Amino acid sequence: MHGPIGVFDSGYGGLTVFREIARTLPQYDYIYLGDNARAPYGIRSFEVIYRYTLECVEKLFEMGCPLVILACNTASAKALRSIQQRDLVTRYSPQHRVLGVIRPTAEVIGTYSKTRSVGILATPGTVISNSYPIEIEHFYPDITVRQQPCPLWVPLIENGELDGPGADYFVQKYLNQLLAQSENMDTIVLGCTHYPLMLPKIRQYTPEHVRLVEQGSIVANSLADYLQRHPWMDEQCSKNGSRTFFTSENDTAAADKVGLFYGQSVAVNHITL
Numbered sequence: 001m002h003g004p005i006g007v008f009d010s011g012y013g014g015l016t017v018f019r020e021i022a023r024t025l026p027q028y029d030y031i032y033l034g035d036n037a038r039a040p041y042g043i044r045s046f047e048v049i050y051r052y053t054l055e056c057v058e059k060l061f062e063m064g065c066p067l068v069i070l071a072c073n074t075a076s077a078k079a080l081r082s083i084q085q086r087d088l089v090t091r092y093s094p095q096h097r098v099l100g101v102i103r104p105t106a107e108v109i110g111t112y113s114k115t116r117s118v119g120i121l122a123t124p125g126t127v128i129s130n131s132y133p134i135e136i137e138h139f140y141p142d143i144t145v146r147q148q149p150c151p152l153w154v155p156l157i158e159n160g161e162l163d164g165p166g167a168d169y170f171v172q173k174y175l176n177q178l179l180a181q182s183e184n185m186d187t188i189v190l191g192c193t194h195y196p197l198m199l200p201k202i203r204q205y206t207p208e209h210v211r212l213v214e215q216g217s218i219v220a221n222s223l224a225d226y227l228q229r230h231p232w233m234d235e236q237c238s239k240n241g242s243r244t245f246f247t248s249e250n251d252t253a254a255a256d257k258v259g260l261f262y263g264q265s266v267a268v269n270h271i272t273l
C-alpha cells in the first residue's frame with residue numbers, strides 16, 4: 001500500500017490545521033476531504049457524527065490513503081475512539097491508521113500552563129464528549145480543565161459575520177462565561193478548527209496574560225513525530241508534494257471559502273459519499 005495522507009474535516013475549518021501540516025511536511029501527497037454537505041457536525045449526536053466520520057474515513061481509504069488525520073475536534077471527540085478500537089481492528093488491515101487532533105493538543109498543553117488552570121473553547125459536541133478533560137487528565141493530572149461550548153461561532157464564521165457586531169457580542173459572551181469558571185486560568189485552547197479565523201477578535205477580549213493556543217502547528221509537529229516513530233507508515237505515504245481537495249457539497253463558491261481557511265485559493269472537486 002502506497003498513497004497520500006488523508007485529511008478530513010466536517011467542512012473547510014480543518015484547512016487551518018491542514019495548512020500547517022502541509023507547511024511542516026511539504027514532501028508528502030495529501031487528499032483533503034470536507035463533508036460540507038452535512039456540516040456542521042458540532043451540534044449533532046454521537047451516533048450521527050460517528051457514522052458520517054466513518055463514511056469519510058472509508059472514502060479516503062478507498063482513495064488509497066494509508067493514514068487519515070481527523071482535522072476536526074468534534075469528529076476526534078465523538079468518532080475517533082470507536083473507529084480506532086472497533087472499525088480499524090475488525091474491518092481493515094493493520095496498515096491503516098486514523099489519528100485525531102485532541103490527543104496531540106492534550107500532550108503539550110501542560111508545558112504551556114503555569115497556574116495549571118486551562119480553558120477549552122469548542123463546539124457543544126466536543127464539550128459534551130468530555131474528551132479534552134479526559135485526555136489532559138491522562139497526561140497532566142494536576143491540571144484543572146474548564147470548558148465552554150460556543151455554538152454560534154461556527155455559524156458566524158461560515159456566514160461571513162467575522163467582523164460584524166454579532167461576532168463581538170458572542171466572542172465576549174462565551175469568553176466571559178469561560179473565564180468566570182476560574183480565577184487563575186492562564187491558557188485557553190481554541191478547540192475547534194474554525195476558531196483560528198476569529199483569533200484577532202478573541203485576543204481583543206482575552207486578558208493579556210492568558211495564552212491562546214491554536215492547534216495547527218501542534219498537530220503538524222505531532223504528525224512529523226509520529227511518522228518518524230513509525231517508519232513503516234512513513235514508507236507507505238507517497239511523497240510527490242501533491243494536494244487534492246474534495247468536498248461533498250456541490251459548492252460553486254468553494255474556491256473562495258477555501259481561500260479564507262487555507263490562505264490561498266485552490267481547485268475543489270465534488271465527491272459523492
Ligand code: DGL
Nearest residue numbers: 010040041042073074193
Ligand atoms: N471542524 C469542527 C471542529 O473542529 C467544527 C465545525 C462543525 O461543527 O462541523 O470541531
